[in-house]
Each structure stands twice: as C-alpha cells, then as structure tokens.
Amino acid sequence: MFGQGLIKGLQITWGRMFDKKQTVKYPYEKIEMFPRYHGRFELDVDKCIACGLCANACPNKVIQLEKEKVDKKQFLTKYVMRIEYCLFCGLCVEACNKDALKFSNIIDMNQYRRSWVRLTLVDRPAPEMTETPEEETPAKVAKNEAAAGQAPGKEG
Amino acid sequence: MGENIFVGIATWLRGLMSGAGVPDLWNDTILLVVKLVAVLLFILVNVLWLVYMERRVCAFMQSRLGPIHVGPQGLLQTAADIGKLLGKEIILPKGTDLIVFLLMPVLVFMPPLLIYAVLPFGENMVAIDMNIGVFYLLAIASLSTIIFWAAGWASNNKYSLVGGMRSVAQMVSYELPLILALLGVIMITGTLNLNTIVDSQKSIWFVFTQPIAFLIYFIAGIAETNRTPFCLVEGESEIIAGPYTEYSGMGYAMFMLSEYANMMIISAMCTVMFLGGWLAPFGLDFIPSWLWFFLKMYLMIFVFMWVRWTFPRIRVDQLMGFGWKVLVPLALANIFVTGVGMYIFRAIGWWI
Numbered sequence: 032m033f034g035q036g037l038i039k040g041l042q043i044t045w046g047r048m049f050d051k052k053q054t055v056k057y058p059y060e061k062i063e064m065f066p067r068y069h070g071r072f073e074l075d076v077d078k079c080i081a082c083g084l085c086a087n088a089c090p091n092k093v094i095q096l097e098k099e100k101v102d103k104k105q106f107l108t109k110y111v112m113r114i115e116y117c118l119f120c121g122l123c124v125e126a127c128n129k130d131a132l133k134f135s136n137i138i139d140m141n142q143y144r145r146s147w148v149r150l151t152l153v154d155r156p157a158p159e160m161t162e163t164p165e166e167e168t169p170a171k172v173a174k175n176e177a178a179a180g181q182a183p184g185k186e187g
Numbered sequence: 188m189g190e191n192i193f194v195g196i197a198t199w200l201r202g203l204m205s206g207a208g209v210p211d212l213w214n215d216t217i218l219l220v221v222k223l224v225a226v227l228l229f230i231l232v233n234v235l236w237l238v239y240m241e242r243r244v245c246a247f248m249q250s251r252l253g254p255i256h257v258g259p260q261g262l263l264q265t266a267a268d269i270g271k272l273l274g275k276e277i278i279l280p281k282g283t284d285l286i287v288f289l290l291m292p293v294l295v296f297m298p299p300l301l302i303y304a305v306l307p308f309g310e311n312m313v314a315i316d317m318n319i320g321v322f323y324l325l326a327i328a329s330l331s332t333i334i335f336w337a338a339g340w341a342s343n344n345k346y347s348l349v350g351g352m353r354s355v356a357q358m359v360s361y362e363l364p365l366i367l368a369l370l371g372v373i374m375i376t377g378t379l380n381l382n383t384i385v386d387s388q389k390s391i392w393f394v395f396t397q398p399i400a401f402l403i404y405f406i407a408g409i410a411e412t413n414r415t416p417f418c419l420v421e422g423e424s425e426i427i428a429g430p431y432t433e434y435s436g437m438g439y440a441m442f443m444l445s446e447y448a449n450m451m452i453i454s455a456m457c458t459v460m461f462l463g464g465w466l467a468p469f470g471l472d473f474i475p476s477w478l479w480f481f482l483k484m485y486l487m488i489f490v491f492m493w494v495r496w497t498f499p500r501i502r503v504d505q506l507m508g509f510g511w512k513v514l515v516p517l518a519l520a521n522i523f524v525t526g527v528g529m530y531i532f533r534a535i536g537w538w539i
Contacts, residue, residue: 037498044248044497054252 309477339430350429367518385464
C-alpha cells in the first residue's frame with residue numbers, strides 16, 4: 032500500500048520516544064572508567080626504589096625525580112610529572128620494575144591554569160640518617176685519601 | 188470560571204476605565220492595544236517554548252535527553268540562547284543591499300503577528316472578529332514568501348539566492364493545494380468567518396467529513412513552514428541555511444523564531460478549520476475552551492515535529508512533482524466530490 036513506509040517510519044520514531052535514553056548527565060553522573068584506562072598517575076611510594084627507569088623511558092621527559100641516599104638506599108624525595116607534556120603512552124608504567132607507578136581510572140585532571148596541571152606525586156624531605164654515613168667512617172676516609180693520593184700519581 | 192478568565196479580564200478592564208471616566212473611543216483603543224500586546228507576548232513566549240519543545244522531542248526520538256542544564260529541565264535554554272544571540276554582532280557582508288538586508292529580519296515577524304489578530308483562541312476570544320477571516324489569513328500568510336526571497340536576494344550570496352528562489356517556488360506551488368483544501372471546508376460552511384466555521388463543527392469535526400482535505404492541508408502546511416520533508420529552502424547539506432546564511436546574531440534569531448511562529452499559525456489554522464477549534468470533544472466542557480484550542484494546536488505541532496524528525500528531505504523535482512501532480516489534482520477532486528456530495532445530501536434532505 033502507498034504510504035506504508037511512511038507509517039512504519041513514524042512508528043519507529045514513536046517507539047524511540049519511550050526507549051531508555053542513552054544520555055549520561057555528565058556533571059551530575061559519571062561513567063566509571065575501565066580498569067585499564069590511562070588516567071591520572073598513581074605512585075606507590077613504599078614500593079618505589081627511585082631507580083629512575085620511568086624517567087628514562089619517558090619520550091617527553093615528563094618525569095622529574097629527585098633522590099637522596101639514606102642508609103645505602105635511594106630515598107625518593109621528589110617526584111614531579113609535567114602532565115602538560117604527557118602523552119599517556121604508558122611507557123613509564125611498563126618500565127617500572129616494582130609496579131610502583133600505575134595508571135588510575137580518574138579522568139578529571141583539567142585545571143584553570145597551565146601551571147596547575149603539573150602533578151606532584153611525592154614531595155617530602157629525606158629522613159635523618161640512623162647510622163653515620165659510610166663516607167665518614169675512618170676506613171672509608173683512608174681509602175678515599177689513598178685514592179686521591181693515587182690519582183695525581185697516575186696522571187704524572 | 189476558567190472559561191471566561193480572559194474575557195472577564197477584558198470586561199473588568201473596560202469597566203475600570205469607563206468608571207474612571209475614559210471616553211468610549213479611548214476605552215476601545217486601549218483595550219485593542221492590550222489585546223494586541225497580549226497576542227504579541229503569547230507568540231513570543233510560545234515560540235521560545237516551541238524551540239525548547241522541538242529540541243526535546245527531537246532528542247527523545249533519538250534516544251537522547253536534549254537540553255537539561257539551564258533552568259529546571261533545561262526550560263531556560265532558549266532564553267539563554269536568545270540572550271546570547273542578542274549580545275552578538277550582526278555581521279554585514281560586503282556588497283549586501285543594506286536596507287533590505289536589515290529590514291527583512293524585522294518584517295519577517297509581521298505576517299505571523301497580523302494573522303494572530305484574527306485567530307479565535309477560544310469562545311469570544313478573538314482580537315478582531317473579521318467576516319473574511321480565512322481570506323485575510325491566507326493573504327497575509329503568503330506575504331512571508333517575499334520576505335524570505337528578499338532576504339536571500341539582499342544577502343548577495345549564491346546560497347542565499349538559491350534558498351530564496353527555492354522558497355518562492357515551494358511556497359507558491361504549495362499555497363495552491365493548501366487553499367484548495369480549505370475550500371472544501373468553506374463550501375460546507377458557506378462562510379469565511381473563523382468563528383462561524385468553528386461553530387459549525389459542533390456536531391462533527393471537519394477532519395472526519397473532509398479527511399482528504401485535512402491530509403492535503405497537513406502536507407501543504409509542512410511545505411509552507413519549510414519543515415523537514417520539504418526543508419529545501421534551508422537544506423543544510425546543500426545550501427547551508429538558505430536565505431538565512433548571511434544573517435548572524437538577532438537577525439538570524441528572528442528568522443528562526445518566525446519559523447516557529449509560522450508553524451503555530453499553520454497548526455492553529457488546522458485546529459480551527461478541521462479539529463473543531465475551541466470546541467470541547469466528548470462534552471468535556473469543564474476544561475475551558477481556550478485550553479482546548481491550545482491542546483489541539485500543540486497536538487498538531489507535535490505531529491509536525493514527529494514528521495520532521497522521522498522523514499528525510501526530498502529532492503526539488505520530487506517536491507514540485509508531488510505538489511503539482513498529486514496534491515493539486517487531489518484537492519480539485521476533493522472540491523468536486525464535496526460539491527456533488529452537497530447536492531446529493533440536499534436532494535435527499537440530509538442537508539440543513
């Protein structure tokens with residue numbers, strides 16, 4: 032019959048009127064991001080050994096870390112990510128041997144100022160040393176002196 | 188009580204003024220101005236609501252929600268849009284016919300305004316009760332053609348010009364079936380007065396006695412308002428926005444708003460001519476007559492929107508072919524059948 036297709040089309044749109052709406056009212060309700068989503072970085076400070084592999088792996092030199100030596104161990108004092116340059120490629124997370132650096136599924140990292148985008152994951156002073164540093168033990172000092180004495184000799 | 192609320196306000200105002208010693212001539216003039224301002228406000232508020240409604244209906248048909256942020260349920264979205272457009276610069280392209288270019292957005296609201304003066308919104312609720320109402324209405328409604336065309340011409344832009352030309356072609360060819368469809372109703376009632384036409388639908392609405400005329404009127408009405416199955420005038424994928432391409436800011440807003448005002452007129456006209464105007468169906472008299480009028484009008488508007496968001500646009504040759512080869516002969520046949528039917532009914536005595 033002529034016009035059957037028109038009626039069918041009208042029926043379809045009428046049906047759609049009462050369908051479940053797909054819209055998520057974004058600022059009021061949010062979709063949970065997937066577990067492997069490349070979102071905001073998270074650093075497990077206790078796991079981190081401050082090896083610097085992540086900073087090395089980064090193609091954009093996003094990661095800046097500072098460390099101090101405490102009791103024969105590297106102690107992470109500062110870990111800053113310049114997120115404005117970050118690609119979220121995940122090479123740093125892959126490079127991490129200790130699984131300390133991870134992606135979370137948090138997506139809101141937007142800021143009003145460019146300078147506020149910078150992500151400071153760790154900023155803490157190094158703790159007081161419990162033992163006297165190795166360098167100041169007499170044996171070490173003597174060794175150092177010996178080495179220093181040797182060096183000019185080699186040169187000469 | 189609700190039935191006579193507007194008539195009551197008018198009588199109260201008249202009584203108040205004659206009580207204050209205002210001469211009759213001034214009294215009538217002031218009342219007329221009040222009525223016209225009321226009509227103006229009514230149009231503007233309705234148009235704002237219609238833009239919102241269009242977006243909501245469209246969104247719902249596409250499984251979306253539409254505007255929900257500004258105001259409760261997004262109700263203030265259109266007000267915010269208008270505010271934004273008011274604040275924008277009206278760009279004047281090089282080489283435009285400046286006077287015509289700037290005049291057209293103002294004039295485009297005139298035909299709808301003029302038409303609302305004669306529409307019977309409810310029992311005894313008509314600004315000017317004219318005995319050639321239908322004729323006046325059709326004559327004024329076709330004025331908007333020249334405004335679209337002049338806007339397209341003045342823009343000095345090929346897309347605008349093509350849009351304007353299309354507007355003329357489309358509106359002139361669809362005016363004919365529109366008027367011929369209404370002729371069936373006018374033949375039965377024997378009057379051009381809109382109030383009398385509504386009154387004569389007390390026993391049965393003309394949509395049941397003139398279904399073909401209603402269908403033709405509906406299709407031609409969509410074409411007259413340049414809405415989607417026939418939106419060649421604005422066809423976005425082909426000619427950007429047709430005659431409105433070069434308009435920005437409030438000029439553009441006026442064209443958009445007038446589109447909705449025109450849609451209201453076509454729907455209101457449909458209500459008056461075919462759906463019994465302000466008459467209450469099934470004896471539901473407790474709902475006031477003006478509310479019935481708006482309910483029917485909004486039903487028609489919803490159907491217009493429904494059609495818009497269902498069907499794709501047709502080609503220019505299809506548009507013209509459909510108008511001249513299908514609608515006009517069909518409307519003429521409807522007039523013929525109506526005339527013959529009237530004679531037969533008169534002969535067997537069913538006609539009063």
